[in-house]
Each structure stands twice: as C-alpha cells, then as structure tokens.
Amino acid sequence: MRADVARGQDDCQCATTQMRLYRTARAATPLPMTTHPEQQYLDAMARAWNEGDERVDRTGVGTRSLFGVQMRFDLSDGTVPLITTKKIFWKSAVRELIWFLSGDTNIRPLVEQRVHIWTDWPLDAYRKATGDIIDRDAFERRIIEDDAFAARWGDLGPVYGKQWVDWPRYSPAGNGLFRRDEQGVNQIADLVAMLRDNPSSRRLIFTGWNVPHLAEMALPPCHMTYQYHVANGRLSGILYQRSCDLGLGFPFNIFEAARDRPADPDAGAAGRSRARRTGVDGRRYPCLFESRPSRGGTAFARTASLPEAEPHPSSGKHVRLSRRGFRHRGL
Numbered sequence: 001m002r003a004d005v006a007r008g009q010d011d012c013q014c015a016t017t018q019m020r021l022y023r024t025a026r027a028a029t030p031l032p033m034t035t036h037p038e039q040q041y042l043d044a045m046a047r048a049w050n051e052g053d054e055r056v057d058r059t060g061v062g063t064r065s066l067f068g069v070q071m072r073f074d075l076s077d078g079t080v081p082l083i084t085t086k087k088i089f090w091k092s093a094v095r096e097l098i099w100f101l102s103g104d105t106n107i108r109p110l111v112e113q114r115v116h117i118w119t120d121w122p123l124d125a126y127r128k129a130t131g132d133i134i135d136r137d138a139f140e141r142r143i144i145e146d147d148a149f150a151a152r153w154g155d156l157g158p159v160y161g162k163q164w165v166d167w168p169r170y171s172p173a174g175n176g177l178f179r180r181d182e183q184g185v186n187q188i189a190d191l192v193a194m195l196r197d198n199p200s201s202r203r204l205i206f207t208g209w210n211v212p213h214l215a216e217m218a219l220p221p222c223h224m225t226y227q228y229h230v231a232n233g234r235l236s237g238i239l240y241q242r243s244c245d246l247g248l249g250f251p252f253n254i255f256e257a258a259r260d261r262p263a264d265p266d267a268g269a270a271g272r273s274r275a276r277r278t279g280v281d282g283r284r285y286p287c288l289f290e291s292r293p294s295r296g297g298t299a300f301a302r303t304a305s306l307p308e309a310e311p312h313p314s315s316g317k318h319v320r321l322s323r324r325g326f327r328h329r330g331l
Helices: 002-028 039-051 090-102 120-130 135-143 149-154 160-163 189-197 211-217 250-257
Strands: 054-055 063-074 170-174 177-180 204-206 223-231 236-239 272-285 316-320 325-329
Touching: 039 063, 063 250, 090 120, 090 250, 120 135, 135 149, 149 316, 160 189, 189 204, 189 223, 223 250, 236 250
Parallel strands: 236 272
Antiparallel strands: 054 063, 063 272, 170 177, 204 223, 223 236, 316 325
8 A cells, every 4th residue: 555655656756757847848949930931940950959869870979860850941932041040151052063963973173162061071081091191171182183183082972963963774785784874864854854744743853862872972862852843833842851960961951952943944833933841860969059068967968048049030041043143132
C-alpha cells in the first residue's frame, strides 16, 4: 500500500516536472508569424535550436536536427527570396548556379571569380595527400596559375552540374557489354523541352542523386531533387534537400532554387511561379551561435537571445530580376 502511494507521488512529481519543462520550452519558442515570408525561416531556426535532436555528425561538431521542414515562397511578383537576417553573397550564389548549369566540376572557374564555396574539399584532400599545410589563398592561386595542378587537385568528382547536364548514358557494345556514350543525358535541356511540349507531365524532374557515383563526389548532393508543376499558366517548383544547414547553406539554396526555374518564356509561366522547399534533415551547428563550452550536462549550450532577428520591413530585401539585371527592392 505504501509502495503504491510512493509510486503515485513519484508519478505526480514526474508529471509536474514534465509540465514545467513543456511550459519552459513553449516560452522559449517564439510564436509563429506569417506576415513575412522570411519568418518561416526564422521559425525553423528557432525550432531547430529549441526542439532539434542533438546528434553527432561527420564534421565532429554536432548539430541540432529537425526532420521534414517545409517552406513556401511566392515568386509571382518577380522577386526571389534573399534572407535579410543574414548577409548573403548573392553574386557568389549566382556564379555557383551558372557553374552548376555548365556541368563543370573543377573549382577553377569559381576561384577565378573569387568564389570560395567549394575550395575546402580539394584543399583538404591536397593537404592529406601531400602533407603540405598550404593556406587557402596560396592553394587557389596555384589552381588559377597552374593547369596541371588545377586538373589534379581542383576537380570535385561528378558533383551537381555533372549529373544535371551530363548524366552518364550507356549504349550496347555487343556480347552483353555496354559502352559509355560521349555525351550523357542533359536533364535540364530535357526538362525545358517537356515544359514546352508536355507541361502536364508528372516527370518534370531533375536530380543529382546518382547512386553509383556518390562515392566519387567530394560531397553528395544536399539539394538533390527538383520537381515542377504547371497549372493555369503557373509554374510551381519543389526542392527536396536530404540535408540542409539552416544557418549557412539554406539562404544560398533557396535563392538558387528560386532562380533555377527552367520555364519556357513562350509559356508565360516564368513570371507566375511558386517555390516550395522541403528539407528532410534541417540542422543547425551550435558553434555558430555559442562559442563558449557548455556548463551544464547537455552537449550544447543554449543561447536565449538567438531568435530575436526580424525580417526587413515592407516587402523585404528580395531581388527583382529585370532585363537590366539585378536590382534590390524594399531597402
């Protein structure tokens, strides 16, 4: 009898503690706002920080992870989402996208334009292979100046653009053998043709997730699959990300996804479009927000002041594309 009473008291105390923790978590999580499209990004950041699953990843830094985060952006007024609560080097994003669409896999064209996004991977490979602790600037300088060095150390393997515009294709060579064609499948060209000739198709897709080639890539594609839908003269697109760094990668990813709209100008759908982004593993690295070691028992120290950022007033700092190029609106 006494044991039952003791267990009941313990259960009551446990429930009370859980309720207090729940109320504390609710108080720490800002209420959702839908008045500005950027708010959904800030809400996702806050959710990852307050509710994300703490895990160890390949970087050894650790993350807080959410599964299945979705965001929607209306592009029908000619704008593209450019996050205002973080400085975005959008010109670098444009150059990276053009590099993707060219099918190139060497960092040389990027570093020639002072785009350093992909340098870390070949630089790390070079250091490990040679023992030469060269800094980034010196490494990029050699990539630019030395053709042989660039060919040997600047290639990333069959990443993104290679799969987008030159997916390997094989033809029968006889005796049960197959020979690789000189030119692979250009998924982008095929997609544009389908949008023009068969816009109601359910195959308006391109992807970079080529399983046999993943091990050859410096980094398997994070923004891996894009799908499009045309209805009533309106083009909608969805980006599927297997992995998304909300703090650093996402602002680039959503900007590039909004620009990468392969609509046929004659169809008139390019100016009336929407983008949806689905991140299967949306994560945040605690070191971006708290450099001091945790004093508690948890792996990461929490920073209470984190989600106080607000999007730019009015329409926000989106980029409007015109025939004259880029111009900022709402600043």
